[in-house]
Amino acid sequence: MSETSINKVLLAYxxxxxxxxxxxxxxxxxxxEVVAFAADVGQGxxxxxxxxxxxxxxxxxxCYIVDLKEELVKDYIYPTVMTGAVYEGQYLLGTSMARPIIAKAQVEVARQVGADALCHGCTGKGNDQVRFESAFAALAPDLKVIAPWREWDMSxxxxxxxxxxxxxxxxxASAxxxxxxxxxxxxxxxxGGELEDPWCEPTEKVWTMTVSPEQAPDTPERISLNFEKGRxxxxxxxxxxxxxxxxxxNELAGAHGVGRLDIVENRLVGMKSRGCxxxxxxxxxxxxxxxxxxxVLDKSALKFREQLGLEFAHVVYDGRWFTQITPPILAAAESMAQSMTGEVVVKLYKGQATVVQRQSPYSLYSEDFATFGADDVYDQSHAEGFIRLFSLSSRIKALTSVKGD
Structure with a gap:
């Protein structure tokens, strides 16, 4: 197991x-020699x-402790939000998004202290070993990677x-x-704990960041969010x-029990896991x-953004942030975000976050066009021709079937 060529290791601690x-x-x-490295990503x-x-x-x-909080939100969370990335329809990629910035900082500190190896404490069953080591491969392929859980005999x-x-x-720590x-x-x-059985409902001991929706205030709270170009x-x-x-x-929504999720997800390594x-x-x-x-977005633009989100969710979850596919996806999301300026009001109540108001200088919504009342901008008789053309292929197919009979 000994590697005499390793002089200094930077450990994610x-x-x-x-x-x-x-x-x-x-x-x-x-x-x-072992140098410890820790990333402050807002864990508390x-x-x-x-x-x-x-x-x-x-x-x-x-021991180096690097403050990455602002950079994490600005350069990793916001871009991911702009793509609309949600893994398997539910998971908002919290652990996944933090891994690339931690790996990047670890490599930077390793260069700074002259380390010739990197080490992490990820187990051989999880996703994080793939995320960290894929990032290391892209950013520092010359550095050896040591993963003790895959080497030692402790279990x-x-x-x-x-x-x-x-x-x-x-x-x-205790046993x-x-x-x-x-x-x-x-x-x-x-x-872990009771969560390892998907049939077991999580107890309140699990949750630490939010109050129980049942115990949340009986009065809803409305909060306003302002965006500038997607931020x-x-x-x-x-x-x-x-x-x-x-x-x-986090403070406002947590007090109303918003944001709890209990899922069984597909890990990258092939097994399913249950997490809250x-x-x-x-x-x-x-x-x-x-x-x-x-x-703000029209039908085709929104459809394209949804496709971006679906793809990027897997990119982030799978630890492929530092690969060739990320820049074009983020560039497309950034382009659409140029018109994402406006204000949105969200109502918080008993575990739910419901949008109740929205406005934007780039809004494509027009009351003149959408109204059911009389208007001068839309002649309803024109819809007949549109429908005939829109359904033309179906009409031709039906007529062809009649002739065939």
Whole structure:
């Protein structure tokens, strides 16, 4: 297992049990220096508190914590929203969207410290190993990638705890971890525990970002979202940065139980998994953006955007952000977003986010054309000729069938 050619490894470090054990394991099995790297993607201060101290205590020589919150929202979340990407019709890609920016930052820090290898703590059953390593292949093919879960003989939390105890490395982790969670500014995911049985309804212990819809306020709340060329700029009239705007939406929507999702999805590696996701602000943002699209885009443009979203959902989920297909998809979405300026009002109530008002200087809706009353812009008698031409192929087919009989 030893690789004498590895001198310095940059480890994607979370401070949890897995990566705490990986640091000494790397030093023992590769005889190398280990530098810890953590990305602040909005997962919260609790997860980042004391992280550097933990890393150094576990044997890392240094620990870098990189603030990626604004960049994540501006350069990864907003572009994905503009494509309308939703995986398998439901999942808003919270974990998937954060992986490319984390991998990119990890490579940048690796170059900075002179590392000749990258390491992650992803298991051999999940999607993230593919996402990280595909990004590494595109950005730093010269760096070796080490994936301990595919190499070591430990297979349980008890094994990891024993490994650390034998080396007198203290950890706050316990043998009974109910849920596996991943959080960032966009969402939090939950797996494990009772969720491993699709027949078991999630208990309230699962949810951490939203209140129960049943316990949400009995009075609805309306919030206003302003967009400029596809980007959210204001919430309730307040000018906010991309990250702070999302935080505001999370706070407002979470209080009304908006954004809970319980699904069984198809993992990239071939198996199905059951997960619960909370995406309160993202649910509101997607609903508002879609409402603006329906106001601004014509039938063919909206159909094309829907096709973009379907394709890009798989690109993001599968970890193909840094491949040739991403730039043209994002360029097309960016082009359509040039007219995505306007204001949308969303009503929050008992777990639902409902669009109730929308306006845009680029709106294609005309009351003069849509009215059922008398108007001077549409002669209803003209519809007959349109219908005859529109249904001409059906008419010809029917007439041909009659002759054949």
């Amino acid at each position: 979370s401070g949890g049990l897995d990566t705490s054990a990986i640091i000494p394991w790397l030093k023992e099995n590769y005889g190398c 201060d609790e997860e980042l508190e004391g992280l550097e101290e933990k890393a150094l205590y576990s044997g890392a020589s240094e 349980s939390r008890e094994d990891l705890l024993s490994y650390l105890a034998e080396r007198n490395i203290k950890t706050t 009974t971890k109910i849920y596996s969670r991943d959080a960032n500014a966009w969402h939090i995911s939950h797996e 959210l700029t204001k919430v309730n009239g307040e000018l906010l940065s991309p990250y702070k705007a999302l935080c505001k939406l 996701y909370e995406t309160p602000g993202g649910t509101v943002l997607m609903a508002a953006y879609k409402a603006l699209e329906h106001l």
